[in-house]
Amino acid sequence: MKRVLVNGARGKMGEEVVKLIDRKEDLELAGAVDLVDVDEDIGELLSLSGEVEIETDLKLAIADKSPDVIVDFTTPQVVMENIKTGLEAGVDMVVGTTGITEVDIENLEVLAMETETNIIIAPNFAIGAILMMEFSKMAAKYLDQAEIIELHHDQKLDAPSGTAIKTAELINQVRKNKKVEKDVIEKIPGARGGEQEGLNIHSVRLPGLVAHQEVIFGGVGQTLKIRHDSIDRRSFMPGVKLAIDKLKNIDGVVYGLDNLMKF
Incomplete structure (x- = not known):
């Protein structure tokens, strides 16, 4: 079972990821990070099972919850700092936040190699x-x-x-x-x-x-x-699940869900 921390858990996409984790027997919600509804139980807020309180500090949440995977749906302004925090902590990541440039990807390739982590970045998960x-x-x-x-x-x-x-x-x-x-x-x-x-x-x-x-x-x-x-934003969830499942099969950085599919 993979323990997943959702960053941006109270955003529209983040909430769908939390619901996805609740539906899947091979996934467990390890943590939820957001700036909204801090200290509230996200399971109760979304009428789901389990008890996970929303935290604000990603670095502290990683240290406390020890997730296997971080799924990030935040904003372009903070996504690179979030990715740096996750990879430097040694956690693989799935990122759906947009605004990442080619230069950013080049820098992430170096960071992923240094930290021996994997990251899948997808502009679209549908x-x-x-x-x-x-x-x-x-x-x-x-x-x-x-x-x-x-x-x-x-x-x-x-x-x-x-x-x-x-x-x-x-x-x-x-x-x-x-x-x-x-x-x-x-x-x-x-x-x-x-x-x-x-x-x-x-x-x-x-x-x-x-x-x-x-x-x-x-x-x-x-x-x-x-x-x-x-x-409906639920249309993105099969792609998110595919990315989570494929993390251990890649090496470093993968940009685009198409690179995980066969045509």
């Missing part, structure tokens, strides 16, 4: 979203002009989403014509969205949304749309 990205990469071999529209709830702080950035990276790996001359006049700056190697990315933030992304490909006389919708 299996359908992973398939959407893979199908987009396939399509980009034949239709190399595309744009990405990602839509999330209004509490999401970073834009574009990690999923959109990862999708753009996959598309740009295979498309032939990355640089397209565009004679565009933006009457409002940013109207055409952000751009990554000639691929435009648009971000929408509205209440009522969860996590959605559409990739639109254009060719002569045709378009192709590939879309994924997460309408």
